[in-house]
Amino acid sequence: MTSKSRKNITVKAFKARIQHHLNFHAVDLSHSIDKKAILMAVCSSVNEIVFDKLQSTNIRRHERNSRSINYLSLEYLMGRMLSNNLHNLQLFKTAQAATKELGFEIEDIFEEGHDLALGNGGLGRLAACYLDSLATLDYNAMGYGIHYEHGLFEQQFYNNRQIESPDEWREYGNPWEVCRPEAEQEIPLYGHVETVAETDGTLRKVWHPGQIIKGVPWDVPIVGYNCETVNVLRLWESRASSHFDWEAFNAGDYQDANSAQTQAETISKVLYPNDSTAAGKELRFIQQYFFCACSIKDIIRRYLKHHDDWSQFADKFVIQLNDTHPTIAILELMRLLLDEYRFSWDNAWQMCKQVFAYTNHTLLPEALEKWSVELFETILPRHLEILYRINEEFLNGQVDKMWPGDTAMRRKLSLIEEGQQKMVRMAHLSVITSFKVNGVAEIHSELVKQDLFPEFHKLYPNKLTNVTNGITPRRWLKACNPALSDLISKKVKGDWAKNLSLLSTLTDYAEDKKFQQQFMQVKRENKVKLSEEIKKLTGVSVNPDAIFDVQIKRLHEYKRQHLNLLHILALYRRLLENPRLDINPRVFIFGAKAAPGYYLAKEIIYAINCVAEKINNDARINDKLKVVFLPNYRVSLAEKIIPAADVSEQISTAGKEASGTGNMKLALNGAVTIGTLDGANIEIAEEVGDDNIFIFGKTVDEIKALNRQGYDPVSIYNSEPELKSIIDWLDSDYFTPGKFGELSAITQSLLNDGDHYKVLADFVSYSQAQEALDKAYKDQAGWAKMAIMNTAMMGKFTSDRSIEDYANNIWSLDKNLPATQAVKLASGE
Numbered sequence: 001m002t003s004k005s006r007k008n009i010t011v012k013a014f015k016a017r018i019q020h021h022l023n024f025h026a027v028d029l030s031h032s033i034d035k036k037a038i039l040m041a042v043c044s045s046v047n048e049i050v051f052d053k054l055q056s057t058n059i060r061r062h063e064r065n066s067r068s069i070n071y072l073s074l075e076y077l078m079g080r081m082l083s084n085n086l087h088n089l090q091l092f093k094t095a096q097a098a099t100k101e102l103g104f105e106i107e108d109i110f111e112e113g114h115d116l117a118l119g120n121g122g123l124g125r126l127a128a129c130y131l132d133s134l135a136t137l138d139y140n141a142m143g144y145g146i147h148y149e150h151g152l153f154e155q156q157f158y159n160n161r162q163i164e165s166p167d168e169w170r171e172y173g174n175p176w177e178v179c180r181p182e183a184e185q186e187i188p189l190y191g192h193v194e195t196v197a198e199t200d201g202t203l204r205k206v207w208h209p210g211q212i213i214k215g216v217p218w219d220v221p222i223v224g225y226n227c228e229t230v231n232v233l234r235l236w237e238s239r240a241s242s243h244f245d246w247e248a249f250n251a252g253d254y255q256d257a258n259s260a261q262t263q264a265e266t267i268s269k270v271l272y273p274n275d276s277t278a279a280g281k282e283l284r285f286i287q288q289y290f291f292c293a294c295s296i297k298d299i300i301r302r303y304l305k306h307h308d309d310w311s312q313f314a315d316k317f318v319i320q321l322n323d324t325h326p327t328i329a330i331l332e333l334m335r336l337l338l339d340e341y342r343f344s345w346d347n348a349w350q351m352c353k354q355v356f357a358y359t360n361h362t363l364l365p366e367a368l369e370k371w372s373v374e375l376f377e378t379i380l381p382r383h384l385e386i387l388y389r390i391n392e393e394f395l396n397g398q399v400d401k402m403w404p405g406d407t408a409m410r411r412k413l414s415l416i417e418e419g420q421q422k423m424v425r426m427a428h429l430s431v432i433t434s435f436k437v438n439g440v441a442e443i444h445s446e447l448v449k450q451d452l453f454p455e456f457h458k459l460y461p462n463k464l465t466n467v468t469n470g471i472t473p474r475r476w477l478k479a480c481n482p483a484l485s486d487l488i489s490k491k492v493k494g495d496w497a498k499n500l501s502l503l504s505t506l507t508d509y510a511e512d513k514k515f516q517q518q519f520m521q522v523k524r525e526n527k528v529k530l531s532e533e534i535k536k537l538t539g540v541s542v543n544p545d546a547i548f549d550v551q552i553k554r555l556h557e558y559k560r561q562h563l564n565l566l567h568i569l570a571l572y573r574r575l576l577e578n579p580r581l582d583i584n585p586r587v588f589i590f591g592a593k594a595a596p597g598y599y600l601a602k603e604i605i606y607a608i609n610c611v612a613e614k615i616n617n618d619a620r621i622n623d624k625l626k627v628v629f630l631p632n633y634r635v636s637l638a639e640k641i642i643p644a645a646d647v648s649e650q651i652s653t654a655g656k657e658a659s660g661t662g663n664m665k666l667a668l669n670g671a672v673t674i675g676t677l678d679g680a681n682i683e684i685a686e687e688v689g690d691d692n693i694f695i696f697g698k699t700v701d702e703i704k705a706l707n708r709q710g711y712d713p714v715s716i717y718n719s720e721p722e723l724k725s726i727i728d729w730l731d732s733d734y735f736t737p738g739k740f741g742e743l744s745a746i747t748q749s750l751l752n753d754g755d756h757y758k759v760l761a762d763f764v765s766y767s768q769a770q771e772a773l774d775k776a777y778k779d780q781a782g783w784a785k786m787a788i789m790n791t792a793m794m795g796k797f798t799s800d801r802s803i804e805d806y807a808n809n810i811w812s813l814d815k816n817l818p819a820t821q822a823v824k825l826a827s828g829e
């Protein structure tokens with residue numbers, strides 16, 4: 001089928017397809033059709049087209065034998081797939097009309113779909129946006145990850161506290177995946193290494209594993225936007241290897257056979273729910289090795305299918321490591337080249353240095369992964385040997401050459417951290433092996449060079465670089481905000497979802513009264529819709545004419561949801577003192593999951609919920625303030641909140657948020673940012689201009705200076721009367737009647753534990769910026785202009801730009817154009 005005939009699928013034909021598939025998914029067509037059945041039937045109808053395109057993409061790729069990018073990530077936060085796939089296939093309107101004829105609103109069908117939540121937050125969502133752009137730009141790309149049985153936990157609130165329950169995303173089957181048994185892999189673990197002498201006298205290492213796990217691939221098709229490409233995300237599921245347990249089983253030892261199976265299947269059972277903290281658990285280590293080993297073996301299998309020797313391997317494959325989580329892939333490729341394919345050490349190492357590139361996502365020390373040497377010894381003994389040799393050659397070679405005889409430097413840069421327990425520094429291994437290392441926003445990449453890896457920067461002056469993160473405008477504007485998309489399409493010529501810089505033509509209308517009204521009318525309609533959702537989720541009624549002030553992201557001290565809370569308390573106090581205080585009514589909207597083991601994060605959730613309960617039920621303040629914490633923040637909830645946001649809270653401590661991507665999604669949808677000079681906020685400010693953003697707080701350098709001088713939060717508390725009264729208030733039983741000190745974990749962290757994230761240092765500046773924002777909102781035309789300017793100037797932050805940066809500056813990718821287009825280009829059209 002050509003693209004032409006596909007675009008011409010009529011409503012009638014699409015409806016017939018859905019009805020055909022309903023035969024499989026609905027029990028009894030004579031009765032009213034269940035929403036889950038219609039969802040499955042629509043997905044199956046879409047899949048006919050998707051898999052057709054996947055086949056032709058594969059054929060095209062095979063013919064062209066183009067260089068492929070292989071993205072290794074422990075997390076993919078995909079969200080729901082149907083709406084996005086329909087938009088990318090340009091089938092949305094057709095499907096909408098077809099399902100309408102069958103008696104369903106398409107939005108209600110979408111609601112039946114489960115999020116694919118195989119990630120924690122920004123890092124996993126970035127991987128999902130990059131897959132969308134890679135397909136849209138027609139790059140030969142493959143994503144590799146883990147097929148978790150349970151993704152990120154579901155969150156509910158009970159007595160204002162977070163309760164977690166397991167995510168059952170495949171409870172009714174997942175229509176967007178297909179098992180590929182032909183690409184199964186076997187993964188060794190444990191055991192010992194034997195040194196064998198060959199007949200020619202050379203020594204060879206043989207790893208005798210103690211256990212073998214099977215890796216079963218599930219492929220999720222990734223549909224490019226308005227193009228012919230469908231790529232694949234390959235997710236590995238662990239199973240017991242069939243060799244293994246039958247012996248025990250036949251010997252009557254069913255228990256043992258079964259426990260081996262259970263153990264094997266545990267590996268891909270559950271996503272670790274820690275965002276920005278290394279888990280340090282044996283199972284996590286095995287998860288990382290399991291998926292890296294499956295992926296590297298799959299890459300080699302794909303290469304050897306089309307090549308007789310290794311001469312082109314580094315030309316045909318580049319492997320991007322999304323953070324240090326997949327670092328073990330380096331050791332696995334070394335091992336296979338040395339032990340299975342009999343490379344010399346130097347040749348194997350040269351090869352590895354050409355294929356890997358690494359993205360650093362954080363400077364937070366608690367997030368930098370280290371694994372104990374002991375764990376390596378037990379689980380991956382052969383990999384440890386290889387690691388030691390890499391380290392030896394690195395220290396005696398490059399390090400000794402740059403810093404001769406400097407033992408302190410050797411200790412500092414070594415892949416092994418000395419101490420009570422020897423630890424392997426995964427970031428160091430990634431940096432010394434990779435041909436490029438990138439940070440994820442300009443400031444972050446500078447800090448990687450200056451503060452995190454200054455010595456590596458000296459050793460490899462061209463290795464460290466920047467690729468500012470991006471988001472896909474298909475999901476984060478076109479699909480999630482149809483009303484704004486339609487308005488934009490009336491003013492912007494061309495396919496702005498594919499060329500986001502086109503939005504800058506909207507600046508021509510930023511002061512156009514009529515356009516301002518239309519833009520704000522769309523915003524208001526989105527706020528009405530969100531108000532209904534808020535009512536449904538929390539029972540709280542909110543006023544769509546209030547300012548919708550949004551902070552949605554993982555709960556973390558560095559993101560400073562508690563700074564937002566202190567400001568809410570300040571407003572509340574001011575209103576109680578003067579109920580006629582002239583401020584715009586405001587609704588503070590939170591969405592955030594806390595890692596289940598992160599005590600203070602959970603206390604912050606509890607405090608926000610307690611304060612919300614008090615404020616929302618206080619008749620004295622005339623509904624001028626509302627606070628809602630929407631449960632179970634995830635991609636599909638973000639898609640509902642973002643189009644309705646007036647204000648985007650991006651208030652991390654400067655230097656802590658590597659980039660942020662929520663900031664980009666919100667600004668793209670016309671929310672005005674109040675934020676610190678951190679991560680991509682800085683680049684957003686550059687794009688929208690200082691008049692269209694509210695910047696506050698200490699800069700990176702000022703925070704560093706505070707740390708040098710010795711930061712004293714208590715002196716700030718004592719010298720700022722409003723701040724003092726708020727903190728004392730939080731410490732009373734005002735928000736938890738009868739329970740004194742119920743919320744003092746927060747005040748404790750701010751006053752007694754040193755306020756590590758400088759909340760008090762930034763409070764006054766934040767509060768002033770909020771006042772300026774409130775004042776700005778009173779000028780309706782002025783605000784509309786700001787909102788429009790934000791949407792108009794987000795072109796830079798499309799993930800298409802990020803991917804082109806990677807393709808040009810890191811991966812050296814050529815395009816894998818479809819034959820027709822390639823011919824056109826060749827003939828100079």
Ligand SMILES: *Cc1c(COP(=O)(O)O)cnc(C)c1O
Pocket residue numbers: 077120121122123125552553554633634635638659660661662663665
């Ligand atoms: C975009 C996104 C994030 C990242 O948000 P930040 O504000 O950049 O931390 C986290 N979770 C979900 C569900 C997202 O869509």
